[in-house]
Amino acid sequence: MKKSSVKKNNRVVITGIGAVAPNGIGKDNFWQANVNGISGIDYTRTFDVDNFDTKIVGAVKNFNASRYIDETSVRKLDRFAQFGVAASKMALKDGSLKLSNLDPKRIGVCVGSGLGGILFHEEQIVDLLKRKLKKPNPLAVVKIMPNSVSAHISIKLKIKGPNLSISTACSSGLQAIGSAFDLIRDARADIMIAGGTEAPLTFFTFNAFNSMRVMTQRNNPPDKASCPFDKNRDGFVLSEGAGFIILESLKMAQKRNANIYAEVLGFGNNSSAYHIVMPQPDGKDIEKTMHLALEDADIKPKDVDYINAHGTSTLSNDRAETLAIKNLFGRHAYKLAISSTKSMIGHNIGAAGALGTIIGALTIKNNLIPPTINYKNFDPDCDLNYVPNKACDKKINVALINAFGFGGSNASLVLGDANLR
Structure with missing residues (x-):
């Protein structure tokens, strides 16, 4: 204790x-x-x-x-x-x-x-x-x-x-x-x-x-x-x-009177233990990862404003991540702003989650959400707000960063505005 x-x-x-x-x-x-x-x-x-x-x-x-x-x-x-x-x-x-x-x-x-x-x-x-x-x-x-x-x-x-x-x-x-x-x-x-x-x-x-x-x-x-x-x-x-x-x-x-971009509130990680490459189709382990991070941060799902998604542009990942978000956040999932940095920079493997964290921190600092570019065709399985094609002004108090790796290694990080605690 x-x-x-x-x-x-x-x-x-x-x-x-x-x-x-x-x-x-x-x-x-x-x-x-x-x-x-x-x-x-x-x-x-x-x-x-x-x-x-x-x-x-x-x-x-x-x-x-x-x-x-x-x-x-x-x-x-x-x-x-x-x-x-x-x-x-x-x-x-x-x-x-x-x-x-x-x-x-x-x-x-x-x-x-x-x-x-x-x-x-x-x-x-x-x-x-x-x-x-x-x-x-x-x-x-x-x-x-x-x-x-x-x-x-x-x-x-x-x-x-x-x-x-x-x-x-x-x-x-x-x-x-x-x-x-x-x-x-x-x-x-x-x-x-x-x-x-x-x-x-x-x-x-x-x-x-x-x-x-x-x-x-x-x-x-x-x-x-x-x-x-x-x-x-x-x-x-x-x-x-x-x-x-x-x-x-x-x-x-x-x-030292440093400039503060954001506060790290919590972190969660786990293993899907499902497949060396594919995510679990029902997204349950991704959902659990996000839940662990929010629990660690003592943040309720309804208090999250933005998710920097893993969002790889593969059929299986984007579907599983969307399902996991809907299962964890419920009706609030449709109020979230979600975007994928990979739409602009591709998938840089071990650097992806770190660059996503940077976007999350700057989003909180600037209250501006970068878009998911190249979004044109609606997918019924991916029916949330992915901030399509144009940046969005929005007050961001809490952001969630996702990264999921081959081998089922999942991680989520919670960032927040340090001035609000």
Whole structure:
């Protein structure tokens, strides 16, 4: 009982944001692109897709790692790690956080990634098979390992608190943020740098997802392909990117007069234990995930204003998520504003939930909801308000973020206006 009391007394807030996405690099560019319905989806130009049904991706454009990372470190990091380190630095700068004045043992890092350094891994294997290399690069292991991002951040910033990496496929980023939230709420850390990052746009990975037939085949035009909750949706668009936030105790944030975007109120996660790829059709486990998060936050379903949906643009996911929302929220489900960021940036796997969290926090801060673009055809199974095609002004006090991963790893996070408690 005493432990529970301690937990609830440690309020946690978001004070810094960094984003690397197909439709914008940096918090402001990313936010403006989303509220204006700008897609980052285009034809892939990095590998041959002539023999594939899908020919489009969500690639990050004009990313220069050297703007954020020293040249020596750039050579030691896979693209996914470069994204993550860059986004974390943006978040630190945005949060005006000077770590040198703080206890390094009370600061930690938690990073989610579904695939880790798969780009460099693939390049090394190809070069070995073509005999361009006699042996792997000496840095191969550290460039490929999923925890290279958290390790690099910890070493460079000399922070000695929790150093964690989480890999739960498409929910990795949200699981990382939820875990970081728990650490601060439990008083085991004062500040956590948390988020998710992914760079899966490789020939093999794209080919593998193409073989699964989970990606859209609507290639023309590319920016219209991802259409979550639309009746004609036929699969997701594979993409890359990173989202990082600074989480800290409210007490710490107030002490340094930090800008607060939103408060993290609760977190829930569970396993569907149903199928390695497909969601449970009745949505019961997704419903339970959201229920656990709201219960943890001590928030009633009727008090939720906005949901940043997992919304992948697949037939099965969008149907199951909609059903879960209707089952949990009842009549209030039809009063909710729901939107899918993936309509504009595609599905960036381990970064998806982290970028969704950023959208949720900025929605609360600005009382403006980004749309679900490309929504044209009504689906009787998806009959809620998905904020179609145009941003919506609305006072947002409570937002729910969803992320569901292959293997049945589900996560939901509750955000709120910190001024209302």
